Amino acid sequence: MAFLFKSSAERGTVWAGAFARLLPDMPFRTWPDVGDADDIRYLAAWTVTRDLLAGLPNLEVLFSVGAGVDQLDLSQVPPQVTVVRMVEPGLTDGMVQYATFATLALHREMLDYGQAQTDHRWAPRPLLPAGQRRVGVMGLGHLGTAVLAALRPFGFVLRGWSRSGGDVEGVEIFAGSNALPAFLSGCDILICLLPLTNDTRGILCRKSFDLLPHGAGIINVGRGGHLVEQDLLDALDSGHLSGAVIDVLNTEPAAADHPFWSHPRILLTPHVASQTRDDSSAEVLISNIRRHQAGQALLGQVDRTRGY
Ligand code: NDP
Numbered sequence: 544m545a546f547l548f549k550s551s552a553e554r555g556t557v558w559a560g561a562f563a564r565l566l567p568d569m570p571f572r573t574w575p576d577v578g579d580a581d582d583i584r585y586l587a588a589w590t591v592t593r594d595l596l597a598g599l600p601n602l603e604v605l606f607s608v609g610a611g612v613d614q615l616d617l618s619q620v621p622p623q624v625t626v627v628r629m630v631e632p633g634l635t636d637g638m639v640q641y642a643t644f645a646t647l648a649l650h651r652e653m654l655d656y657g658q659a660q661t662d663h664r665w666a667p668r669p670l671l672p673a674g675q676r677r678v679g680v681m682g683l684g685h686l687g688t689a690v691l692a693a694l695r696p697f698g699f700v701l702r703g704w705s706r707s708g709g710d711v712e713g714v715e716i717f718a719g720s721n722a723l724p725a726f727l728s729g730c731d732i733l734i735c736l737l738p739l740t741n742d743t744r745g746i747l748c749r750k751s752f753d754l755l756p757h758g759a760g761i762i763n764v765g766r767g768g769h770l771v772e773q774d775l776l777d778a779l780d781s782g783h784l785s786g787a788v789i790d791v792l793n794t795e796p797a798a799a800d801h802p803f804w805s806h807p808r809i810l811l812t813p814h815v816a817s818q819t820r821d822d823s824s825a826e827v828l829i830s831n832i833r834r835h836q837a838g839q840a841l842l843g844q845v846d847r848t849r850g851y
């Protein structure tokens with residue numbers, strides 16, 4: 544029984560050390576040095592090919608090294624293979640930091656101050672209390688709920704939307720597609736933290752933007768496929784939306800002539816809202832392997848019919 548690693552060399556060094564310490568009986572192999580492929584029961588990767596999977600006849604668990612699994616073509620993964628996404632504290636911390644920063648940047652109108660600085664204009668604006676700003680999070684999973692918990696102490700009015708709803712302290716919850724218009728109509732700042740699936744692709748579109756209050760801002764830290772980029776440009780240019788913080792794009796990296804680079808109402812970052820942290824992710828992964836060997840449910844196990 545062996546583990547196959549297919550990700551960055553730096554992460555490989557940290558993970559190999561963690562395996563040697565915490566799971567010394569499990570051989571740690573680094574792709575493309577697969578060794579005897581029949582031994583491989585566990586694979587961790589960002590993406591896989593049909594050929595790679597076909598060469599691992601005894602694979603039992605495929606771990607995504609990221610929180611999302613949309614980059615994996617699940618139709619190519621044999622049905623008996625369990626698919627697991629990354630749920631680990633480093634990834635959550637990073638997302639909480641970024642979403643808090645982006646929310647505060649929009650709340651405190653930093654796009655305007657950035658422009659004023661470029662123009663050498665000393666242009667103070669009235670400060671709106673946080674209690675008069677409504678912040679909504681789409682996706683109430685590991686990351687969405689952690690972001691809401693971090694935003695709460697600022698005093699924002701919080702709301703959240705997901706497929707099944709649930710309870711999040713201090714947050715007004717909306718569940719299912721029928722509740723989406725009511726949710727959106729009360730979001731001055733909208734944060735997308737959904738997984739990318741057939742149901743969520745293109746959800747940040749003209750129709751959704753029209754439901755947001757005039758002057759709302761959006762933050763997309765989900766996936767580029769959630770956003771219809773031209774619809775965002777149109778909503779910003781018409782003045783209906785006031786600004787956007789965008790971390791993910793349909794095509795990454797962005798082309799040199801992508802309109803978001805130079806748009807004055809968009810703050811663009813290169814898919815860095817969060818990153819899997821090498822040390823904490825190794826511990827989570829090893830615990831998951833132990834759980835699998837004990838026949839227990841895995842943290843972050845993907846429901847392949849839902850796609851997340
Ligand atoms: P989870 O699986 O824990 O949570 C997903 C949430 O989305 C759940 O609340 C789920 O609802 C909800 N959801 C899924 N489909 C729908 C739908 N059709 N309608 C309404 N709600 C839906 O995911 P995480 O919180 O761990 O991660 C979320 C995403 O964040 C990742 O998939 C990834 O795309 C993105 N991400 C981006 C990063 C970046 O650097 N930009 C870094 C890490 C993650 P329910 O609870 O009812 O199932």
Ligand code: OXD
Pocket residue numbers: 608609610611629634817818819
């Ligand atoms: C992830 C990401 O899904 O980095 O982990 O976006």
